[in-house]
Amino acid sequence: MRIAFLTAPEGVEQVELTEPWKAAEQAGHEPVLVSTQSGEVQAFHHLDKADTFPVQEVVGDTSADSFDGLVLPGGVANPDFLRMDDKAVGFVRDFFEQGRPVAAICHAPWTLIEADVVRGRVLTSWPSLRTDLGNAGATWVDEQVKVCDHGSNKLVTSRKPDDLKAFCETFLEVFAAERAS
Template sequence: MAETLTGKRVALLVADGFEQVELTEPKRALEQAGATAQIVSPAGDRVKGWQHTDWGDAFDVDVPLDSASASDFHALVLPGGVMNPDALRQNEKAVNFVRGFFDQNKPVAAICHGGWTLAEADVLQGRRVTSYPSIQTDLKNAGAVWVDEEVVDDNGLITSRNPNDLPAFTAKLIEKIAAG
């Protein structure tokens, strides 16, 4: 990749049931660009992915949510899946962790159903976003301007609709982190 993210630390916040490819692809791309991409989770030592219609692989948690702080990272990634963001939006520590990135004006990237956590964090007012179409009403009700596009960048808030958008999503994320 043209951009280099050496020295950059990126949090990937997940609970059990995240869409596996929405974690593995951004993590791989970030690491190839030189970033340290770390899984942050309230789930304990391991967190389990979801692959389309069944449970996927288990992944080691790098940083427990209880000891994570937005100030320790340069950016945040919120993978989707249905179970994962539904669990995170009910976790006060997860919601506050997400809000911390906005308070510090750091890049945040959410794909698919990941926008549910953004809605709960109350950070969408007036922001242009996209998501999996079934949650567009939730995002609109949270104050977002929802559009059906492959990737949307609203002042460092990067959103995409589904796994098909991952190439554009990861490219935009890397571009934003590299730009500082």
């Protein structure tokens, strides 16, 4: 299974990128780092610069139909940059329109809000997004991981890095089940 990991050129929370990436690899899947620009992605440990990672595909040069699922790591800056990029927002929206599964953690639902795909869905996130999600028509819950199958695809969301184990296990199960159906 080919899984897109969409990040901005900087601002992604490193652990929210690397832990799901490792989980996908260990499950035998092919994670692909997609960004809005070629080169490298600068990850962060909260507000401090961390490692860099090579971009494998640029969002404007690829499409949702070449992937089986999408993972949106968080970090405060990452989804804020992504939601300001029309191609990134369109890429995310295409996964929903094509019925492909999506997983988002922490602040990543900001990008989902911009893509206008949360209305009528129940999801979780970093608590500060609660009002934004409600204003966009979603129902926010304070749960470690939430799976929502409203619409043609499934959406897996989690709140924070402490939820990564459950997030990884759940999105891998959901993505595998979606592919099998």
